[in-house]
Amino acid sequence: KQEVTQIPAALSVPEGENLVLNCSFTDSAIYNLQWFRQDPGKGLTSLLLIQSSQREQTSGRLNASLDKSSGRSTLYIAASQPGDSATYLCAAPRGEYGNKLVFGAGTILRVKS
Amino acid sequence: GAGVSQSPRYKVAKRGQDVALRCDPISGHVSLFWYQQALGQGPEFLTYFQNEAQLDKSGLPSDRFFAERPEGSVSTLKIQRTQQEDSAVYLCASSLAGGYLGEQYFGPGTRLTVT
Numbered sequence: 001k002q003e004v005t006q007i008p009a010a011l012s013v014p015e016g017e018n019l020v021l022n023c024s025f026t027d028s029a030i031y032n033l034q035w036f037r038q039d040p041g042k043g044l045t046s047l048l049l050i051q052s053s054q055r056e057q058t059s060g061r062l063n064a065s066l067d068k069s070s071g072r073s074t075l076y077i078a079a080s081q082p083g084d085s086a087t088y089l090c091a092a093p094r095g096e097y098g099n100k101l102v103f104g105a106g107t108i109l110r111v112k113s
Numbered sequence: 114g115a116g117v118s119q120s121p122r123y124k125v126a127k128r129g130q131d132v133a134l135r136c137d138p139i140s141g142h143v144s145l146f147w148y149q150q151a152l153g154q155g156p157e158f159l160t161y162f163q164n165e166a167q168l169d170k171s172g173l174p175s176d177r178f179f180a181e182r183p184e185g186s187v188s189t190l191k192i193q194r195t196q197q198e199d200s201a202v203y204l205c206a207s208s209l210a211g212g213y214l215g216e217q218y219f220g221p222g223t224r225l226t227v228t
Contacts, residue, residue, distance in 0.1 A: 034216065043219040045219070046216055099158075099161040099168070101217060
């Protein structure tokens with residue numbers, strides 16, 4: 001059974017700081033791992049999808065890494081901005097068809113101006 | 114292009130009422146997923162369709178929950194005899210490919226409140 005844990009549960013940082021969000025998973029036999037952003041009252045926006053054959057993916061100020069052997073992924077946000085304030089969720093697929101995303105509870109990020 | 118859309122965005126139901134939640138996936142997307150998100154938690158899987166076939170319904174919490182996608186595009190999640198514990202945000206997602214190959218794109222969700 002796949003279990004996904006995110007640390008910390010909440011994080012408050014001043015604008016401009018670099019930060020790291022952590023995600024750990026129990027079943028390392030994953031095909032990929034996906035990071036999402038969720039704004040209050042909104043759906044999920046896909047940020048990065050890392051395939052199991054990759055070690056990292058980058059998009060703008062975001063960089064996500066994946067270490068299957070240790071069951072960990074990190075999301076690095078450079079030069080944080082108040083607009084980055086949101087909940088960040090990681091998810092790993094499981095199931096016969098690899099269709100079920102198992103989510104962590106999320107990290108609530110607040111970037112203070 | 115249009116993303117995943119869901120309607121209604123908000124629904125208030127009295128306990129015991131039936132509700133129907135609609136999802137319009139991105140055009141051409143093969144796979145469609147429903148998730149339930151309780152307050153302060155990550156989404157939890159409910160069911161999965163590949164085209165019109167419901168391949169996995171293992172996450173549906175009870176037989177009061179029913180989902181369909183008759184023509185392989187629009188999907189409806191129906192909840193019969195709603196209970197207070199059904200209050201949650203119901204999220205729909207779609208992906209171009211099937212299974213683990215597809216990056217999932219989410220709609221804005223329907224917030225269901227059962228009073």
